[in-house]
Amino acid sequence: MFTKRSWIFVSVLMVALLVLTACAKPTAAPTAAPVEPLTVGLLLVGPANDAGWSQAHFDSMAYVQEKLPGTELLYLENVYTGSTAHTMTPSELAADMAAKGAKVVIFNSDDQKDHAIKFAQENPDVFVIHASGDTAWKEGKNYIDLPNLKNIMGRMEYGKMIAGCAAALTSQTGKIGFLGPLINDETRRFAASSYLGAKYCWENYLGKDPAELEFKVTWIGFWFNIPGVTLDPTQVADDFFNNGYDVIISSIDTTEAVTEAKKFFAEGKQVWAVPYDYSGACEGADDVCLGVEYFNWGPSYVEAIKSAMDGTWVSSFELVGPDWADINNRDTSMIGFNKGGALSAENAAFVDQFIAELGAGLNLWTGPINLQDGTPYLADGEVGTDLQVWYLPQLLEGMEGKSE
Amino acid sequence: MSIQTPAVKTSANGRKKGLLDFGIRLSAVILAFVFTSLILLLVKADPLEAYKTLVTGAFSTTSKITSVAASWVPLVIATSGLLFTFTAGLWNIGMEGQIVLGSVFAVGAFRLLDNTAMDPTLVIIIAFIAGALGGILWALLPGLMKVYGGVNEIFGGLGLNFVAKTIAIWLIFGPWKRPGVASSSGTEWIDIKYRLVNMPGTNLSLVILIIAVIVAILTAILLKGTHFGLKLKAIGKNYKAAYLLGIPTTRYFLMAFGMCGLFAGITGAILVTSKQYSLIPDAGFGYGFLGLLVAMLVNYHPIWSSIVAIFFAALTIGNTQLQYMGLSTYFAGVLQGILVLFVVLVDGLRKRLVRRM
Structure with a gap:
């Protein structure tokens, strides 16, 4: 439809427009004075x-x-x-x-x-x-x-996968406790991501049977302890440790898991914890802290x-998402992972390898993935969309704990 | 004239006594402020700055003043209810739970009638009635337990507070939870058509203000100007004597609890429709307990309680501003508690002194 001449006409018009706007800018500048701080x-x-x-x-x-x-x-x-x-x-x-x-x-x-x-x-x-x-x-x-x-x-899914990986690599009993806040889309998604990370490292780095990995979620009912309303996270953490769960992945706002791990460690028990949210959450807990997945x-x-x-x-x-070039870059990476003092050198190397694999495109939200009740969620080879991951309706098959 | 003289003399004496009472109470308040100032100095805060922040935090703008009024409403209604039980010599510690049940019933009514063709205003009225019923029910329980079971209403009330909260938590995590969610954040908000509308540019609904004023006036009239109030007072002073004089104490006890529950239920319905829009675990927001403090502070006087409630409501709003100066908002609660403590303490000392003299 367009003739050569009309193309030239349009092109000239476009160039003219660009030149004009470029010229207009300097004159407009004085009114767009330095932007006021808010x-x-x-x-x-x-x-x-x-x-x-x-x-x-x-x-x-x-x-x-x-x-x-x-x-x-x-x-x-x-x-x-x-x-x-x-x-x-x-x-x-x-x-x-x-x-x-x-x-x-x-x-x-x-x-x-x-x-x-x-x-x-x-x-x-x-x-x-x-x-x-x-x-x-x-x-x-x-x-x-x-x-x-x-x-x-x-995209804390990645952070939670790394946390799960560190937990599975370290656990001696093969029993991981997930200290969950309330139940909603976000927390289901993060609990499930932790499980996927744990299962992957358990299977691929340790060569163990995923059926032997126990992953139990206990929800307290809110983002942190409210006495008389929620379950007491200190109590939940103690219950995990007393029942053979030797690593707790925390997903609540506060640090009870690490505090209790320190207490049990002081009593001579072999336990670990992975706190959450805050880059400095492992500070002062070198004996028990495997690392923290945090938001920046x-x-x-x-x-x-x-x-x-x-x-x-x-x-x-x-x-x-994280900046895979350096997930701990404070200027570019929203999601980071700071390794804790209790993560062994060998396992730290595995964690680094896992992070590198994730950065290279490994997506654990790839089927076959079944929901907790056995319903297929992602077919073999199907990659979960953002919507499917965000609105995960249940925990996953193999996980223990309430879904809603 | 000779007949009138004693009367005049009595009233003059009364005025003197009233003035003395007022002076003693005022000194208690001053003592309380001195004491809280010392606490502030201990945590290295400037007391004057803190008090100034509290006051400006409550009264500096229209929106804040209306926030204070919106906080005064549930407080004054709860306090009014408590005046009935206090007048009858009853310690209705269960007030907080009665407010919670008012909220539970109100939210229940909204859930039941949501998505019906019923006029929203009518639904709101039904929810208020339901709330009132919930409050009355929960207040009659400690009343009946006291009258027929010999259970002190303080223990009954304490227990029922706990049960009320447990019911709320059970509903929030159970039958009334949001789909796919289990959180103490509370139930889904009631539809916007059921929420009481605030006056433009304010945080206050005119409807609840009117309800509170009516309740406060009604309470003053019932307690100070009727036989009902007089009989309650007689029971409160000495219920055995009142019984011997022919007052049916059991019925009056239950009526006092009933009135208190009625106002508690209305408080609950107000909190649901004008503030929280949902059921939360602490649905009473502490207004039941705060009401106890206000009532004690004014020695159970209806008009004074409405006035002092303004001050207490102002503290609940002004306290937020303390956080901006790096202080805990709970300081306002400390001030409220210490105030009451000193007033009760000084009053006790005065009585002891009078007895000695």
Whole structure:
């Protein structure tokens, strides 16, 4: 349809347009003066020094302030449903932060999901980041069109696989305990990923029969201990150790698994733990800590806050993976793994090999994978999509514990 | 004139006594502040700064003032309920559990009537009635246990608080859990059409404010201006004497519990429809316990309790601001507890002193 002449015409037009916009830029520059630093509000579900989920978020704010000088931080701790620390609800607390000048508010917990949505709806001029949620995921099951809301989450599946691998390599009894928080899509997915990692290393590096690997999940009922409401994670950890489970993979916000492992170690028992969330969670636990899979929120938050500052913000669902070139690079990798003092040199080499394999494209979410009740989930050779992994409906075949 | 003189004299005496009472209470409050200031100094915080933060945190903006009002509402209703039992000489420690049951019943009504063609306003009213029934039921239990089983209402109430929370947790993790989820975060939110709407730009629904004012006035009238109130008071002063004078104490005990449960249930329904929108494990938010403190602080006086409740509600909102200055929000709770402790303590000392004299 297009003749040669019309092509030339269009090309000339395009070039002219480009030149014009290029010329226009310098004249527009003075109005786009240096972008003003923002005030960021951060609602932490737990304490800022929990050596877990909340501290990983809190410490990332120092990184934000380093990369975006002048950024002011307002933060509140213990913001969760029914918290006795605050009478105002999470959405009211966020509104208070906005009244104090916060332009970006970060809700750091799944627990705050309903309030994050409510606040985003009621405050369209405030940018909202909800960590771990799926509200902004167009293809997801819970999509709501909210231009001012962004979801950020790390592909912790990989971190959990590494944790599972380290646990399976180290366990002497072949019994791994998974200290789970509440049950939802996220926690099912992470428990299952831990199991897949454990099974892979058990089978391929140790040459053992996967049927001999026991993997038990106990859920406490919330992200951390609430006395009188949840199971006591200290008690759950003790039960694991007392029943022959010699490695605990923790998936709760706090550090009870490591604390209890230290206690049992001091009594002469051979036990280990893999904490979660926070890069420094193994500190002071060299005797029992195999390593920690952690979140590095800083770079993602810098990007999001920068976009709020310069007007390029768009609602998005960001599922950020590790930087396989160096998973512990604080500027590029959302997911990291810090080896602990109790991981033997031999097993550390296996863990490195496993990480390298993952980086080279090994995908453990490849069929055949059956659900806990035996229902086929992924057919032989079928690779799980993000949706299939995110919304895993049950634990997997071979895992012990409740699915919902 | 000669007949009137004693009356005048009595009222003058009364005024003097009232003034003395007030002075003693005021000194207790001052003592409490001195004591909490010492605690603050111990943790190396500036007491004046902390108090200022509490006050500005509660009253600096419209949204905060309305937050205080929204916190005052459940507190004043819960306190009003407790005034009935306190007047009858009963320690209804089970108030918190009664609020929880009010929430349970209200949420239950919403779940039952959701997706029906029924008018949302009607559903909300039914939920309030259901909540009231839940509260009454849970309050009558310790009442019946006391009257017929000889169980002290303090122990009965404590036990039932525990049971109420267990019921809530069971529902949240069991029959009422969100699909595929097991979390103490609570049940799914009630539909937006059932949530009470806040006045524009505020954190307060006008409906609940009106309910609270009505409850407070009704309580003052019933307790101070009716035979019912007078009889409750007689029972509270000396129930054996009241019984001998012909007051059916059993019935009045149960009526006091019933009134308290009614208000507890309404409190629960209010918390569901205006604040939490769901059932959570600690559905009472501590308002039952806080109500006990307020009632004790004002020596069970209805009008004063409404006023003091403003101060306590302000603390529940202002406390959040303490976190911004690096202090624990629980400090406000410490202040509330110490206040009551000192008032009760000073009152006890005064009585002892009067007896000696």
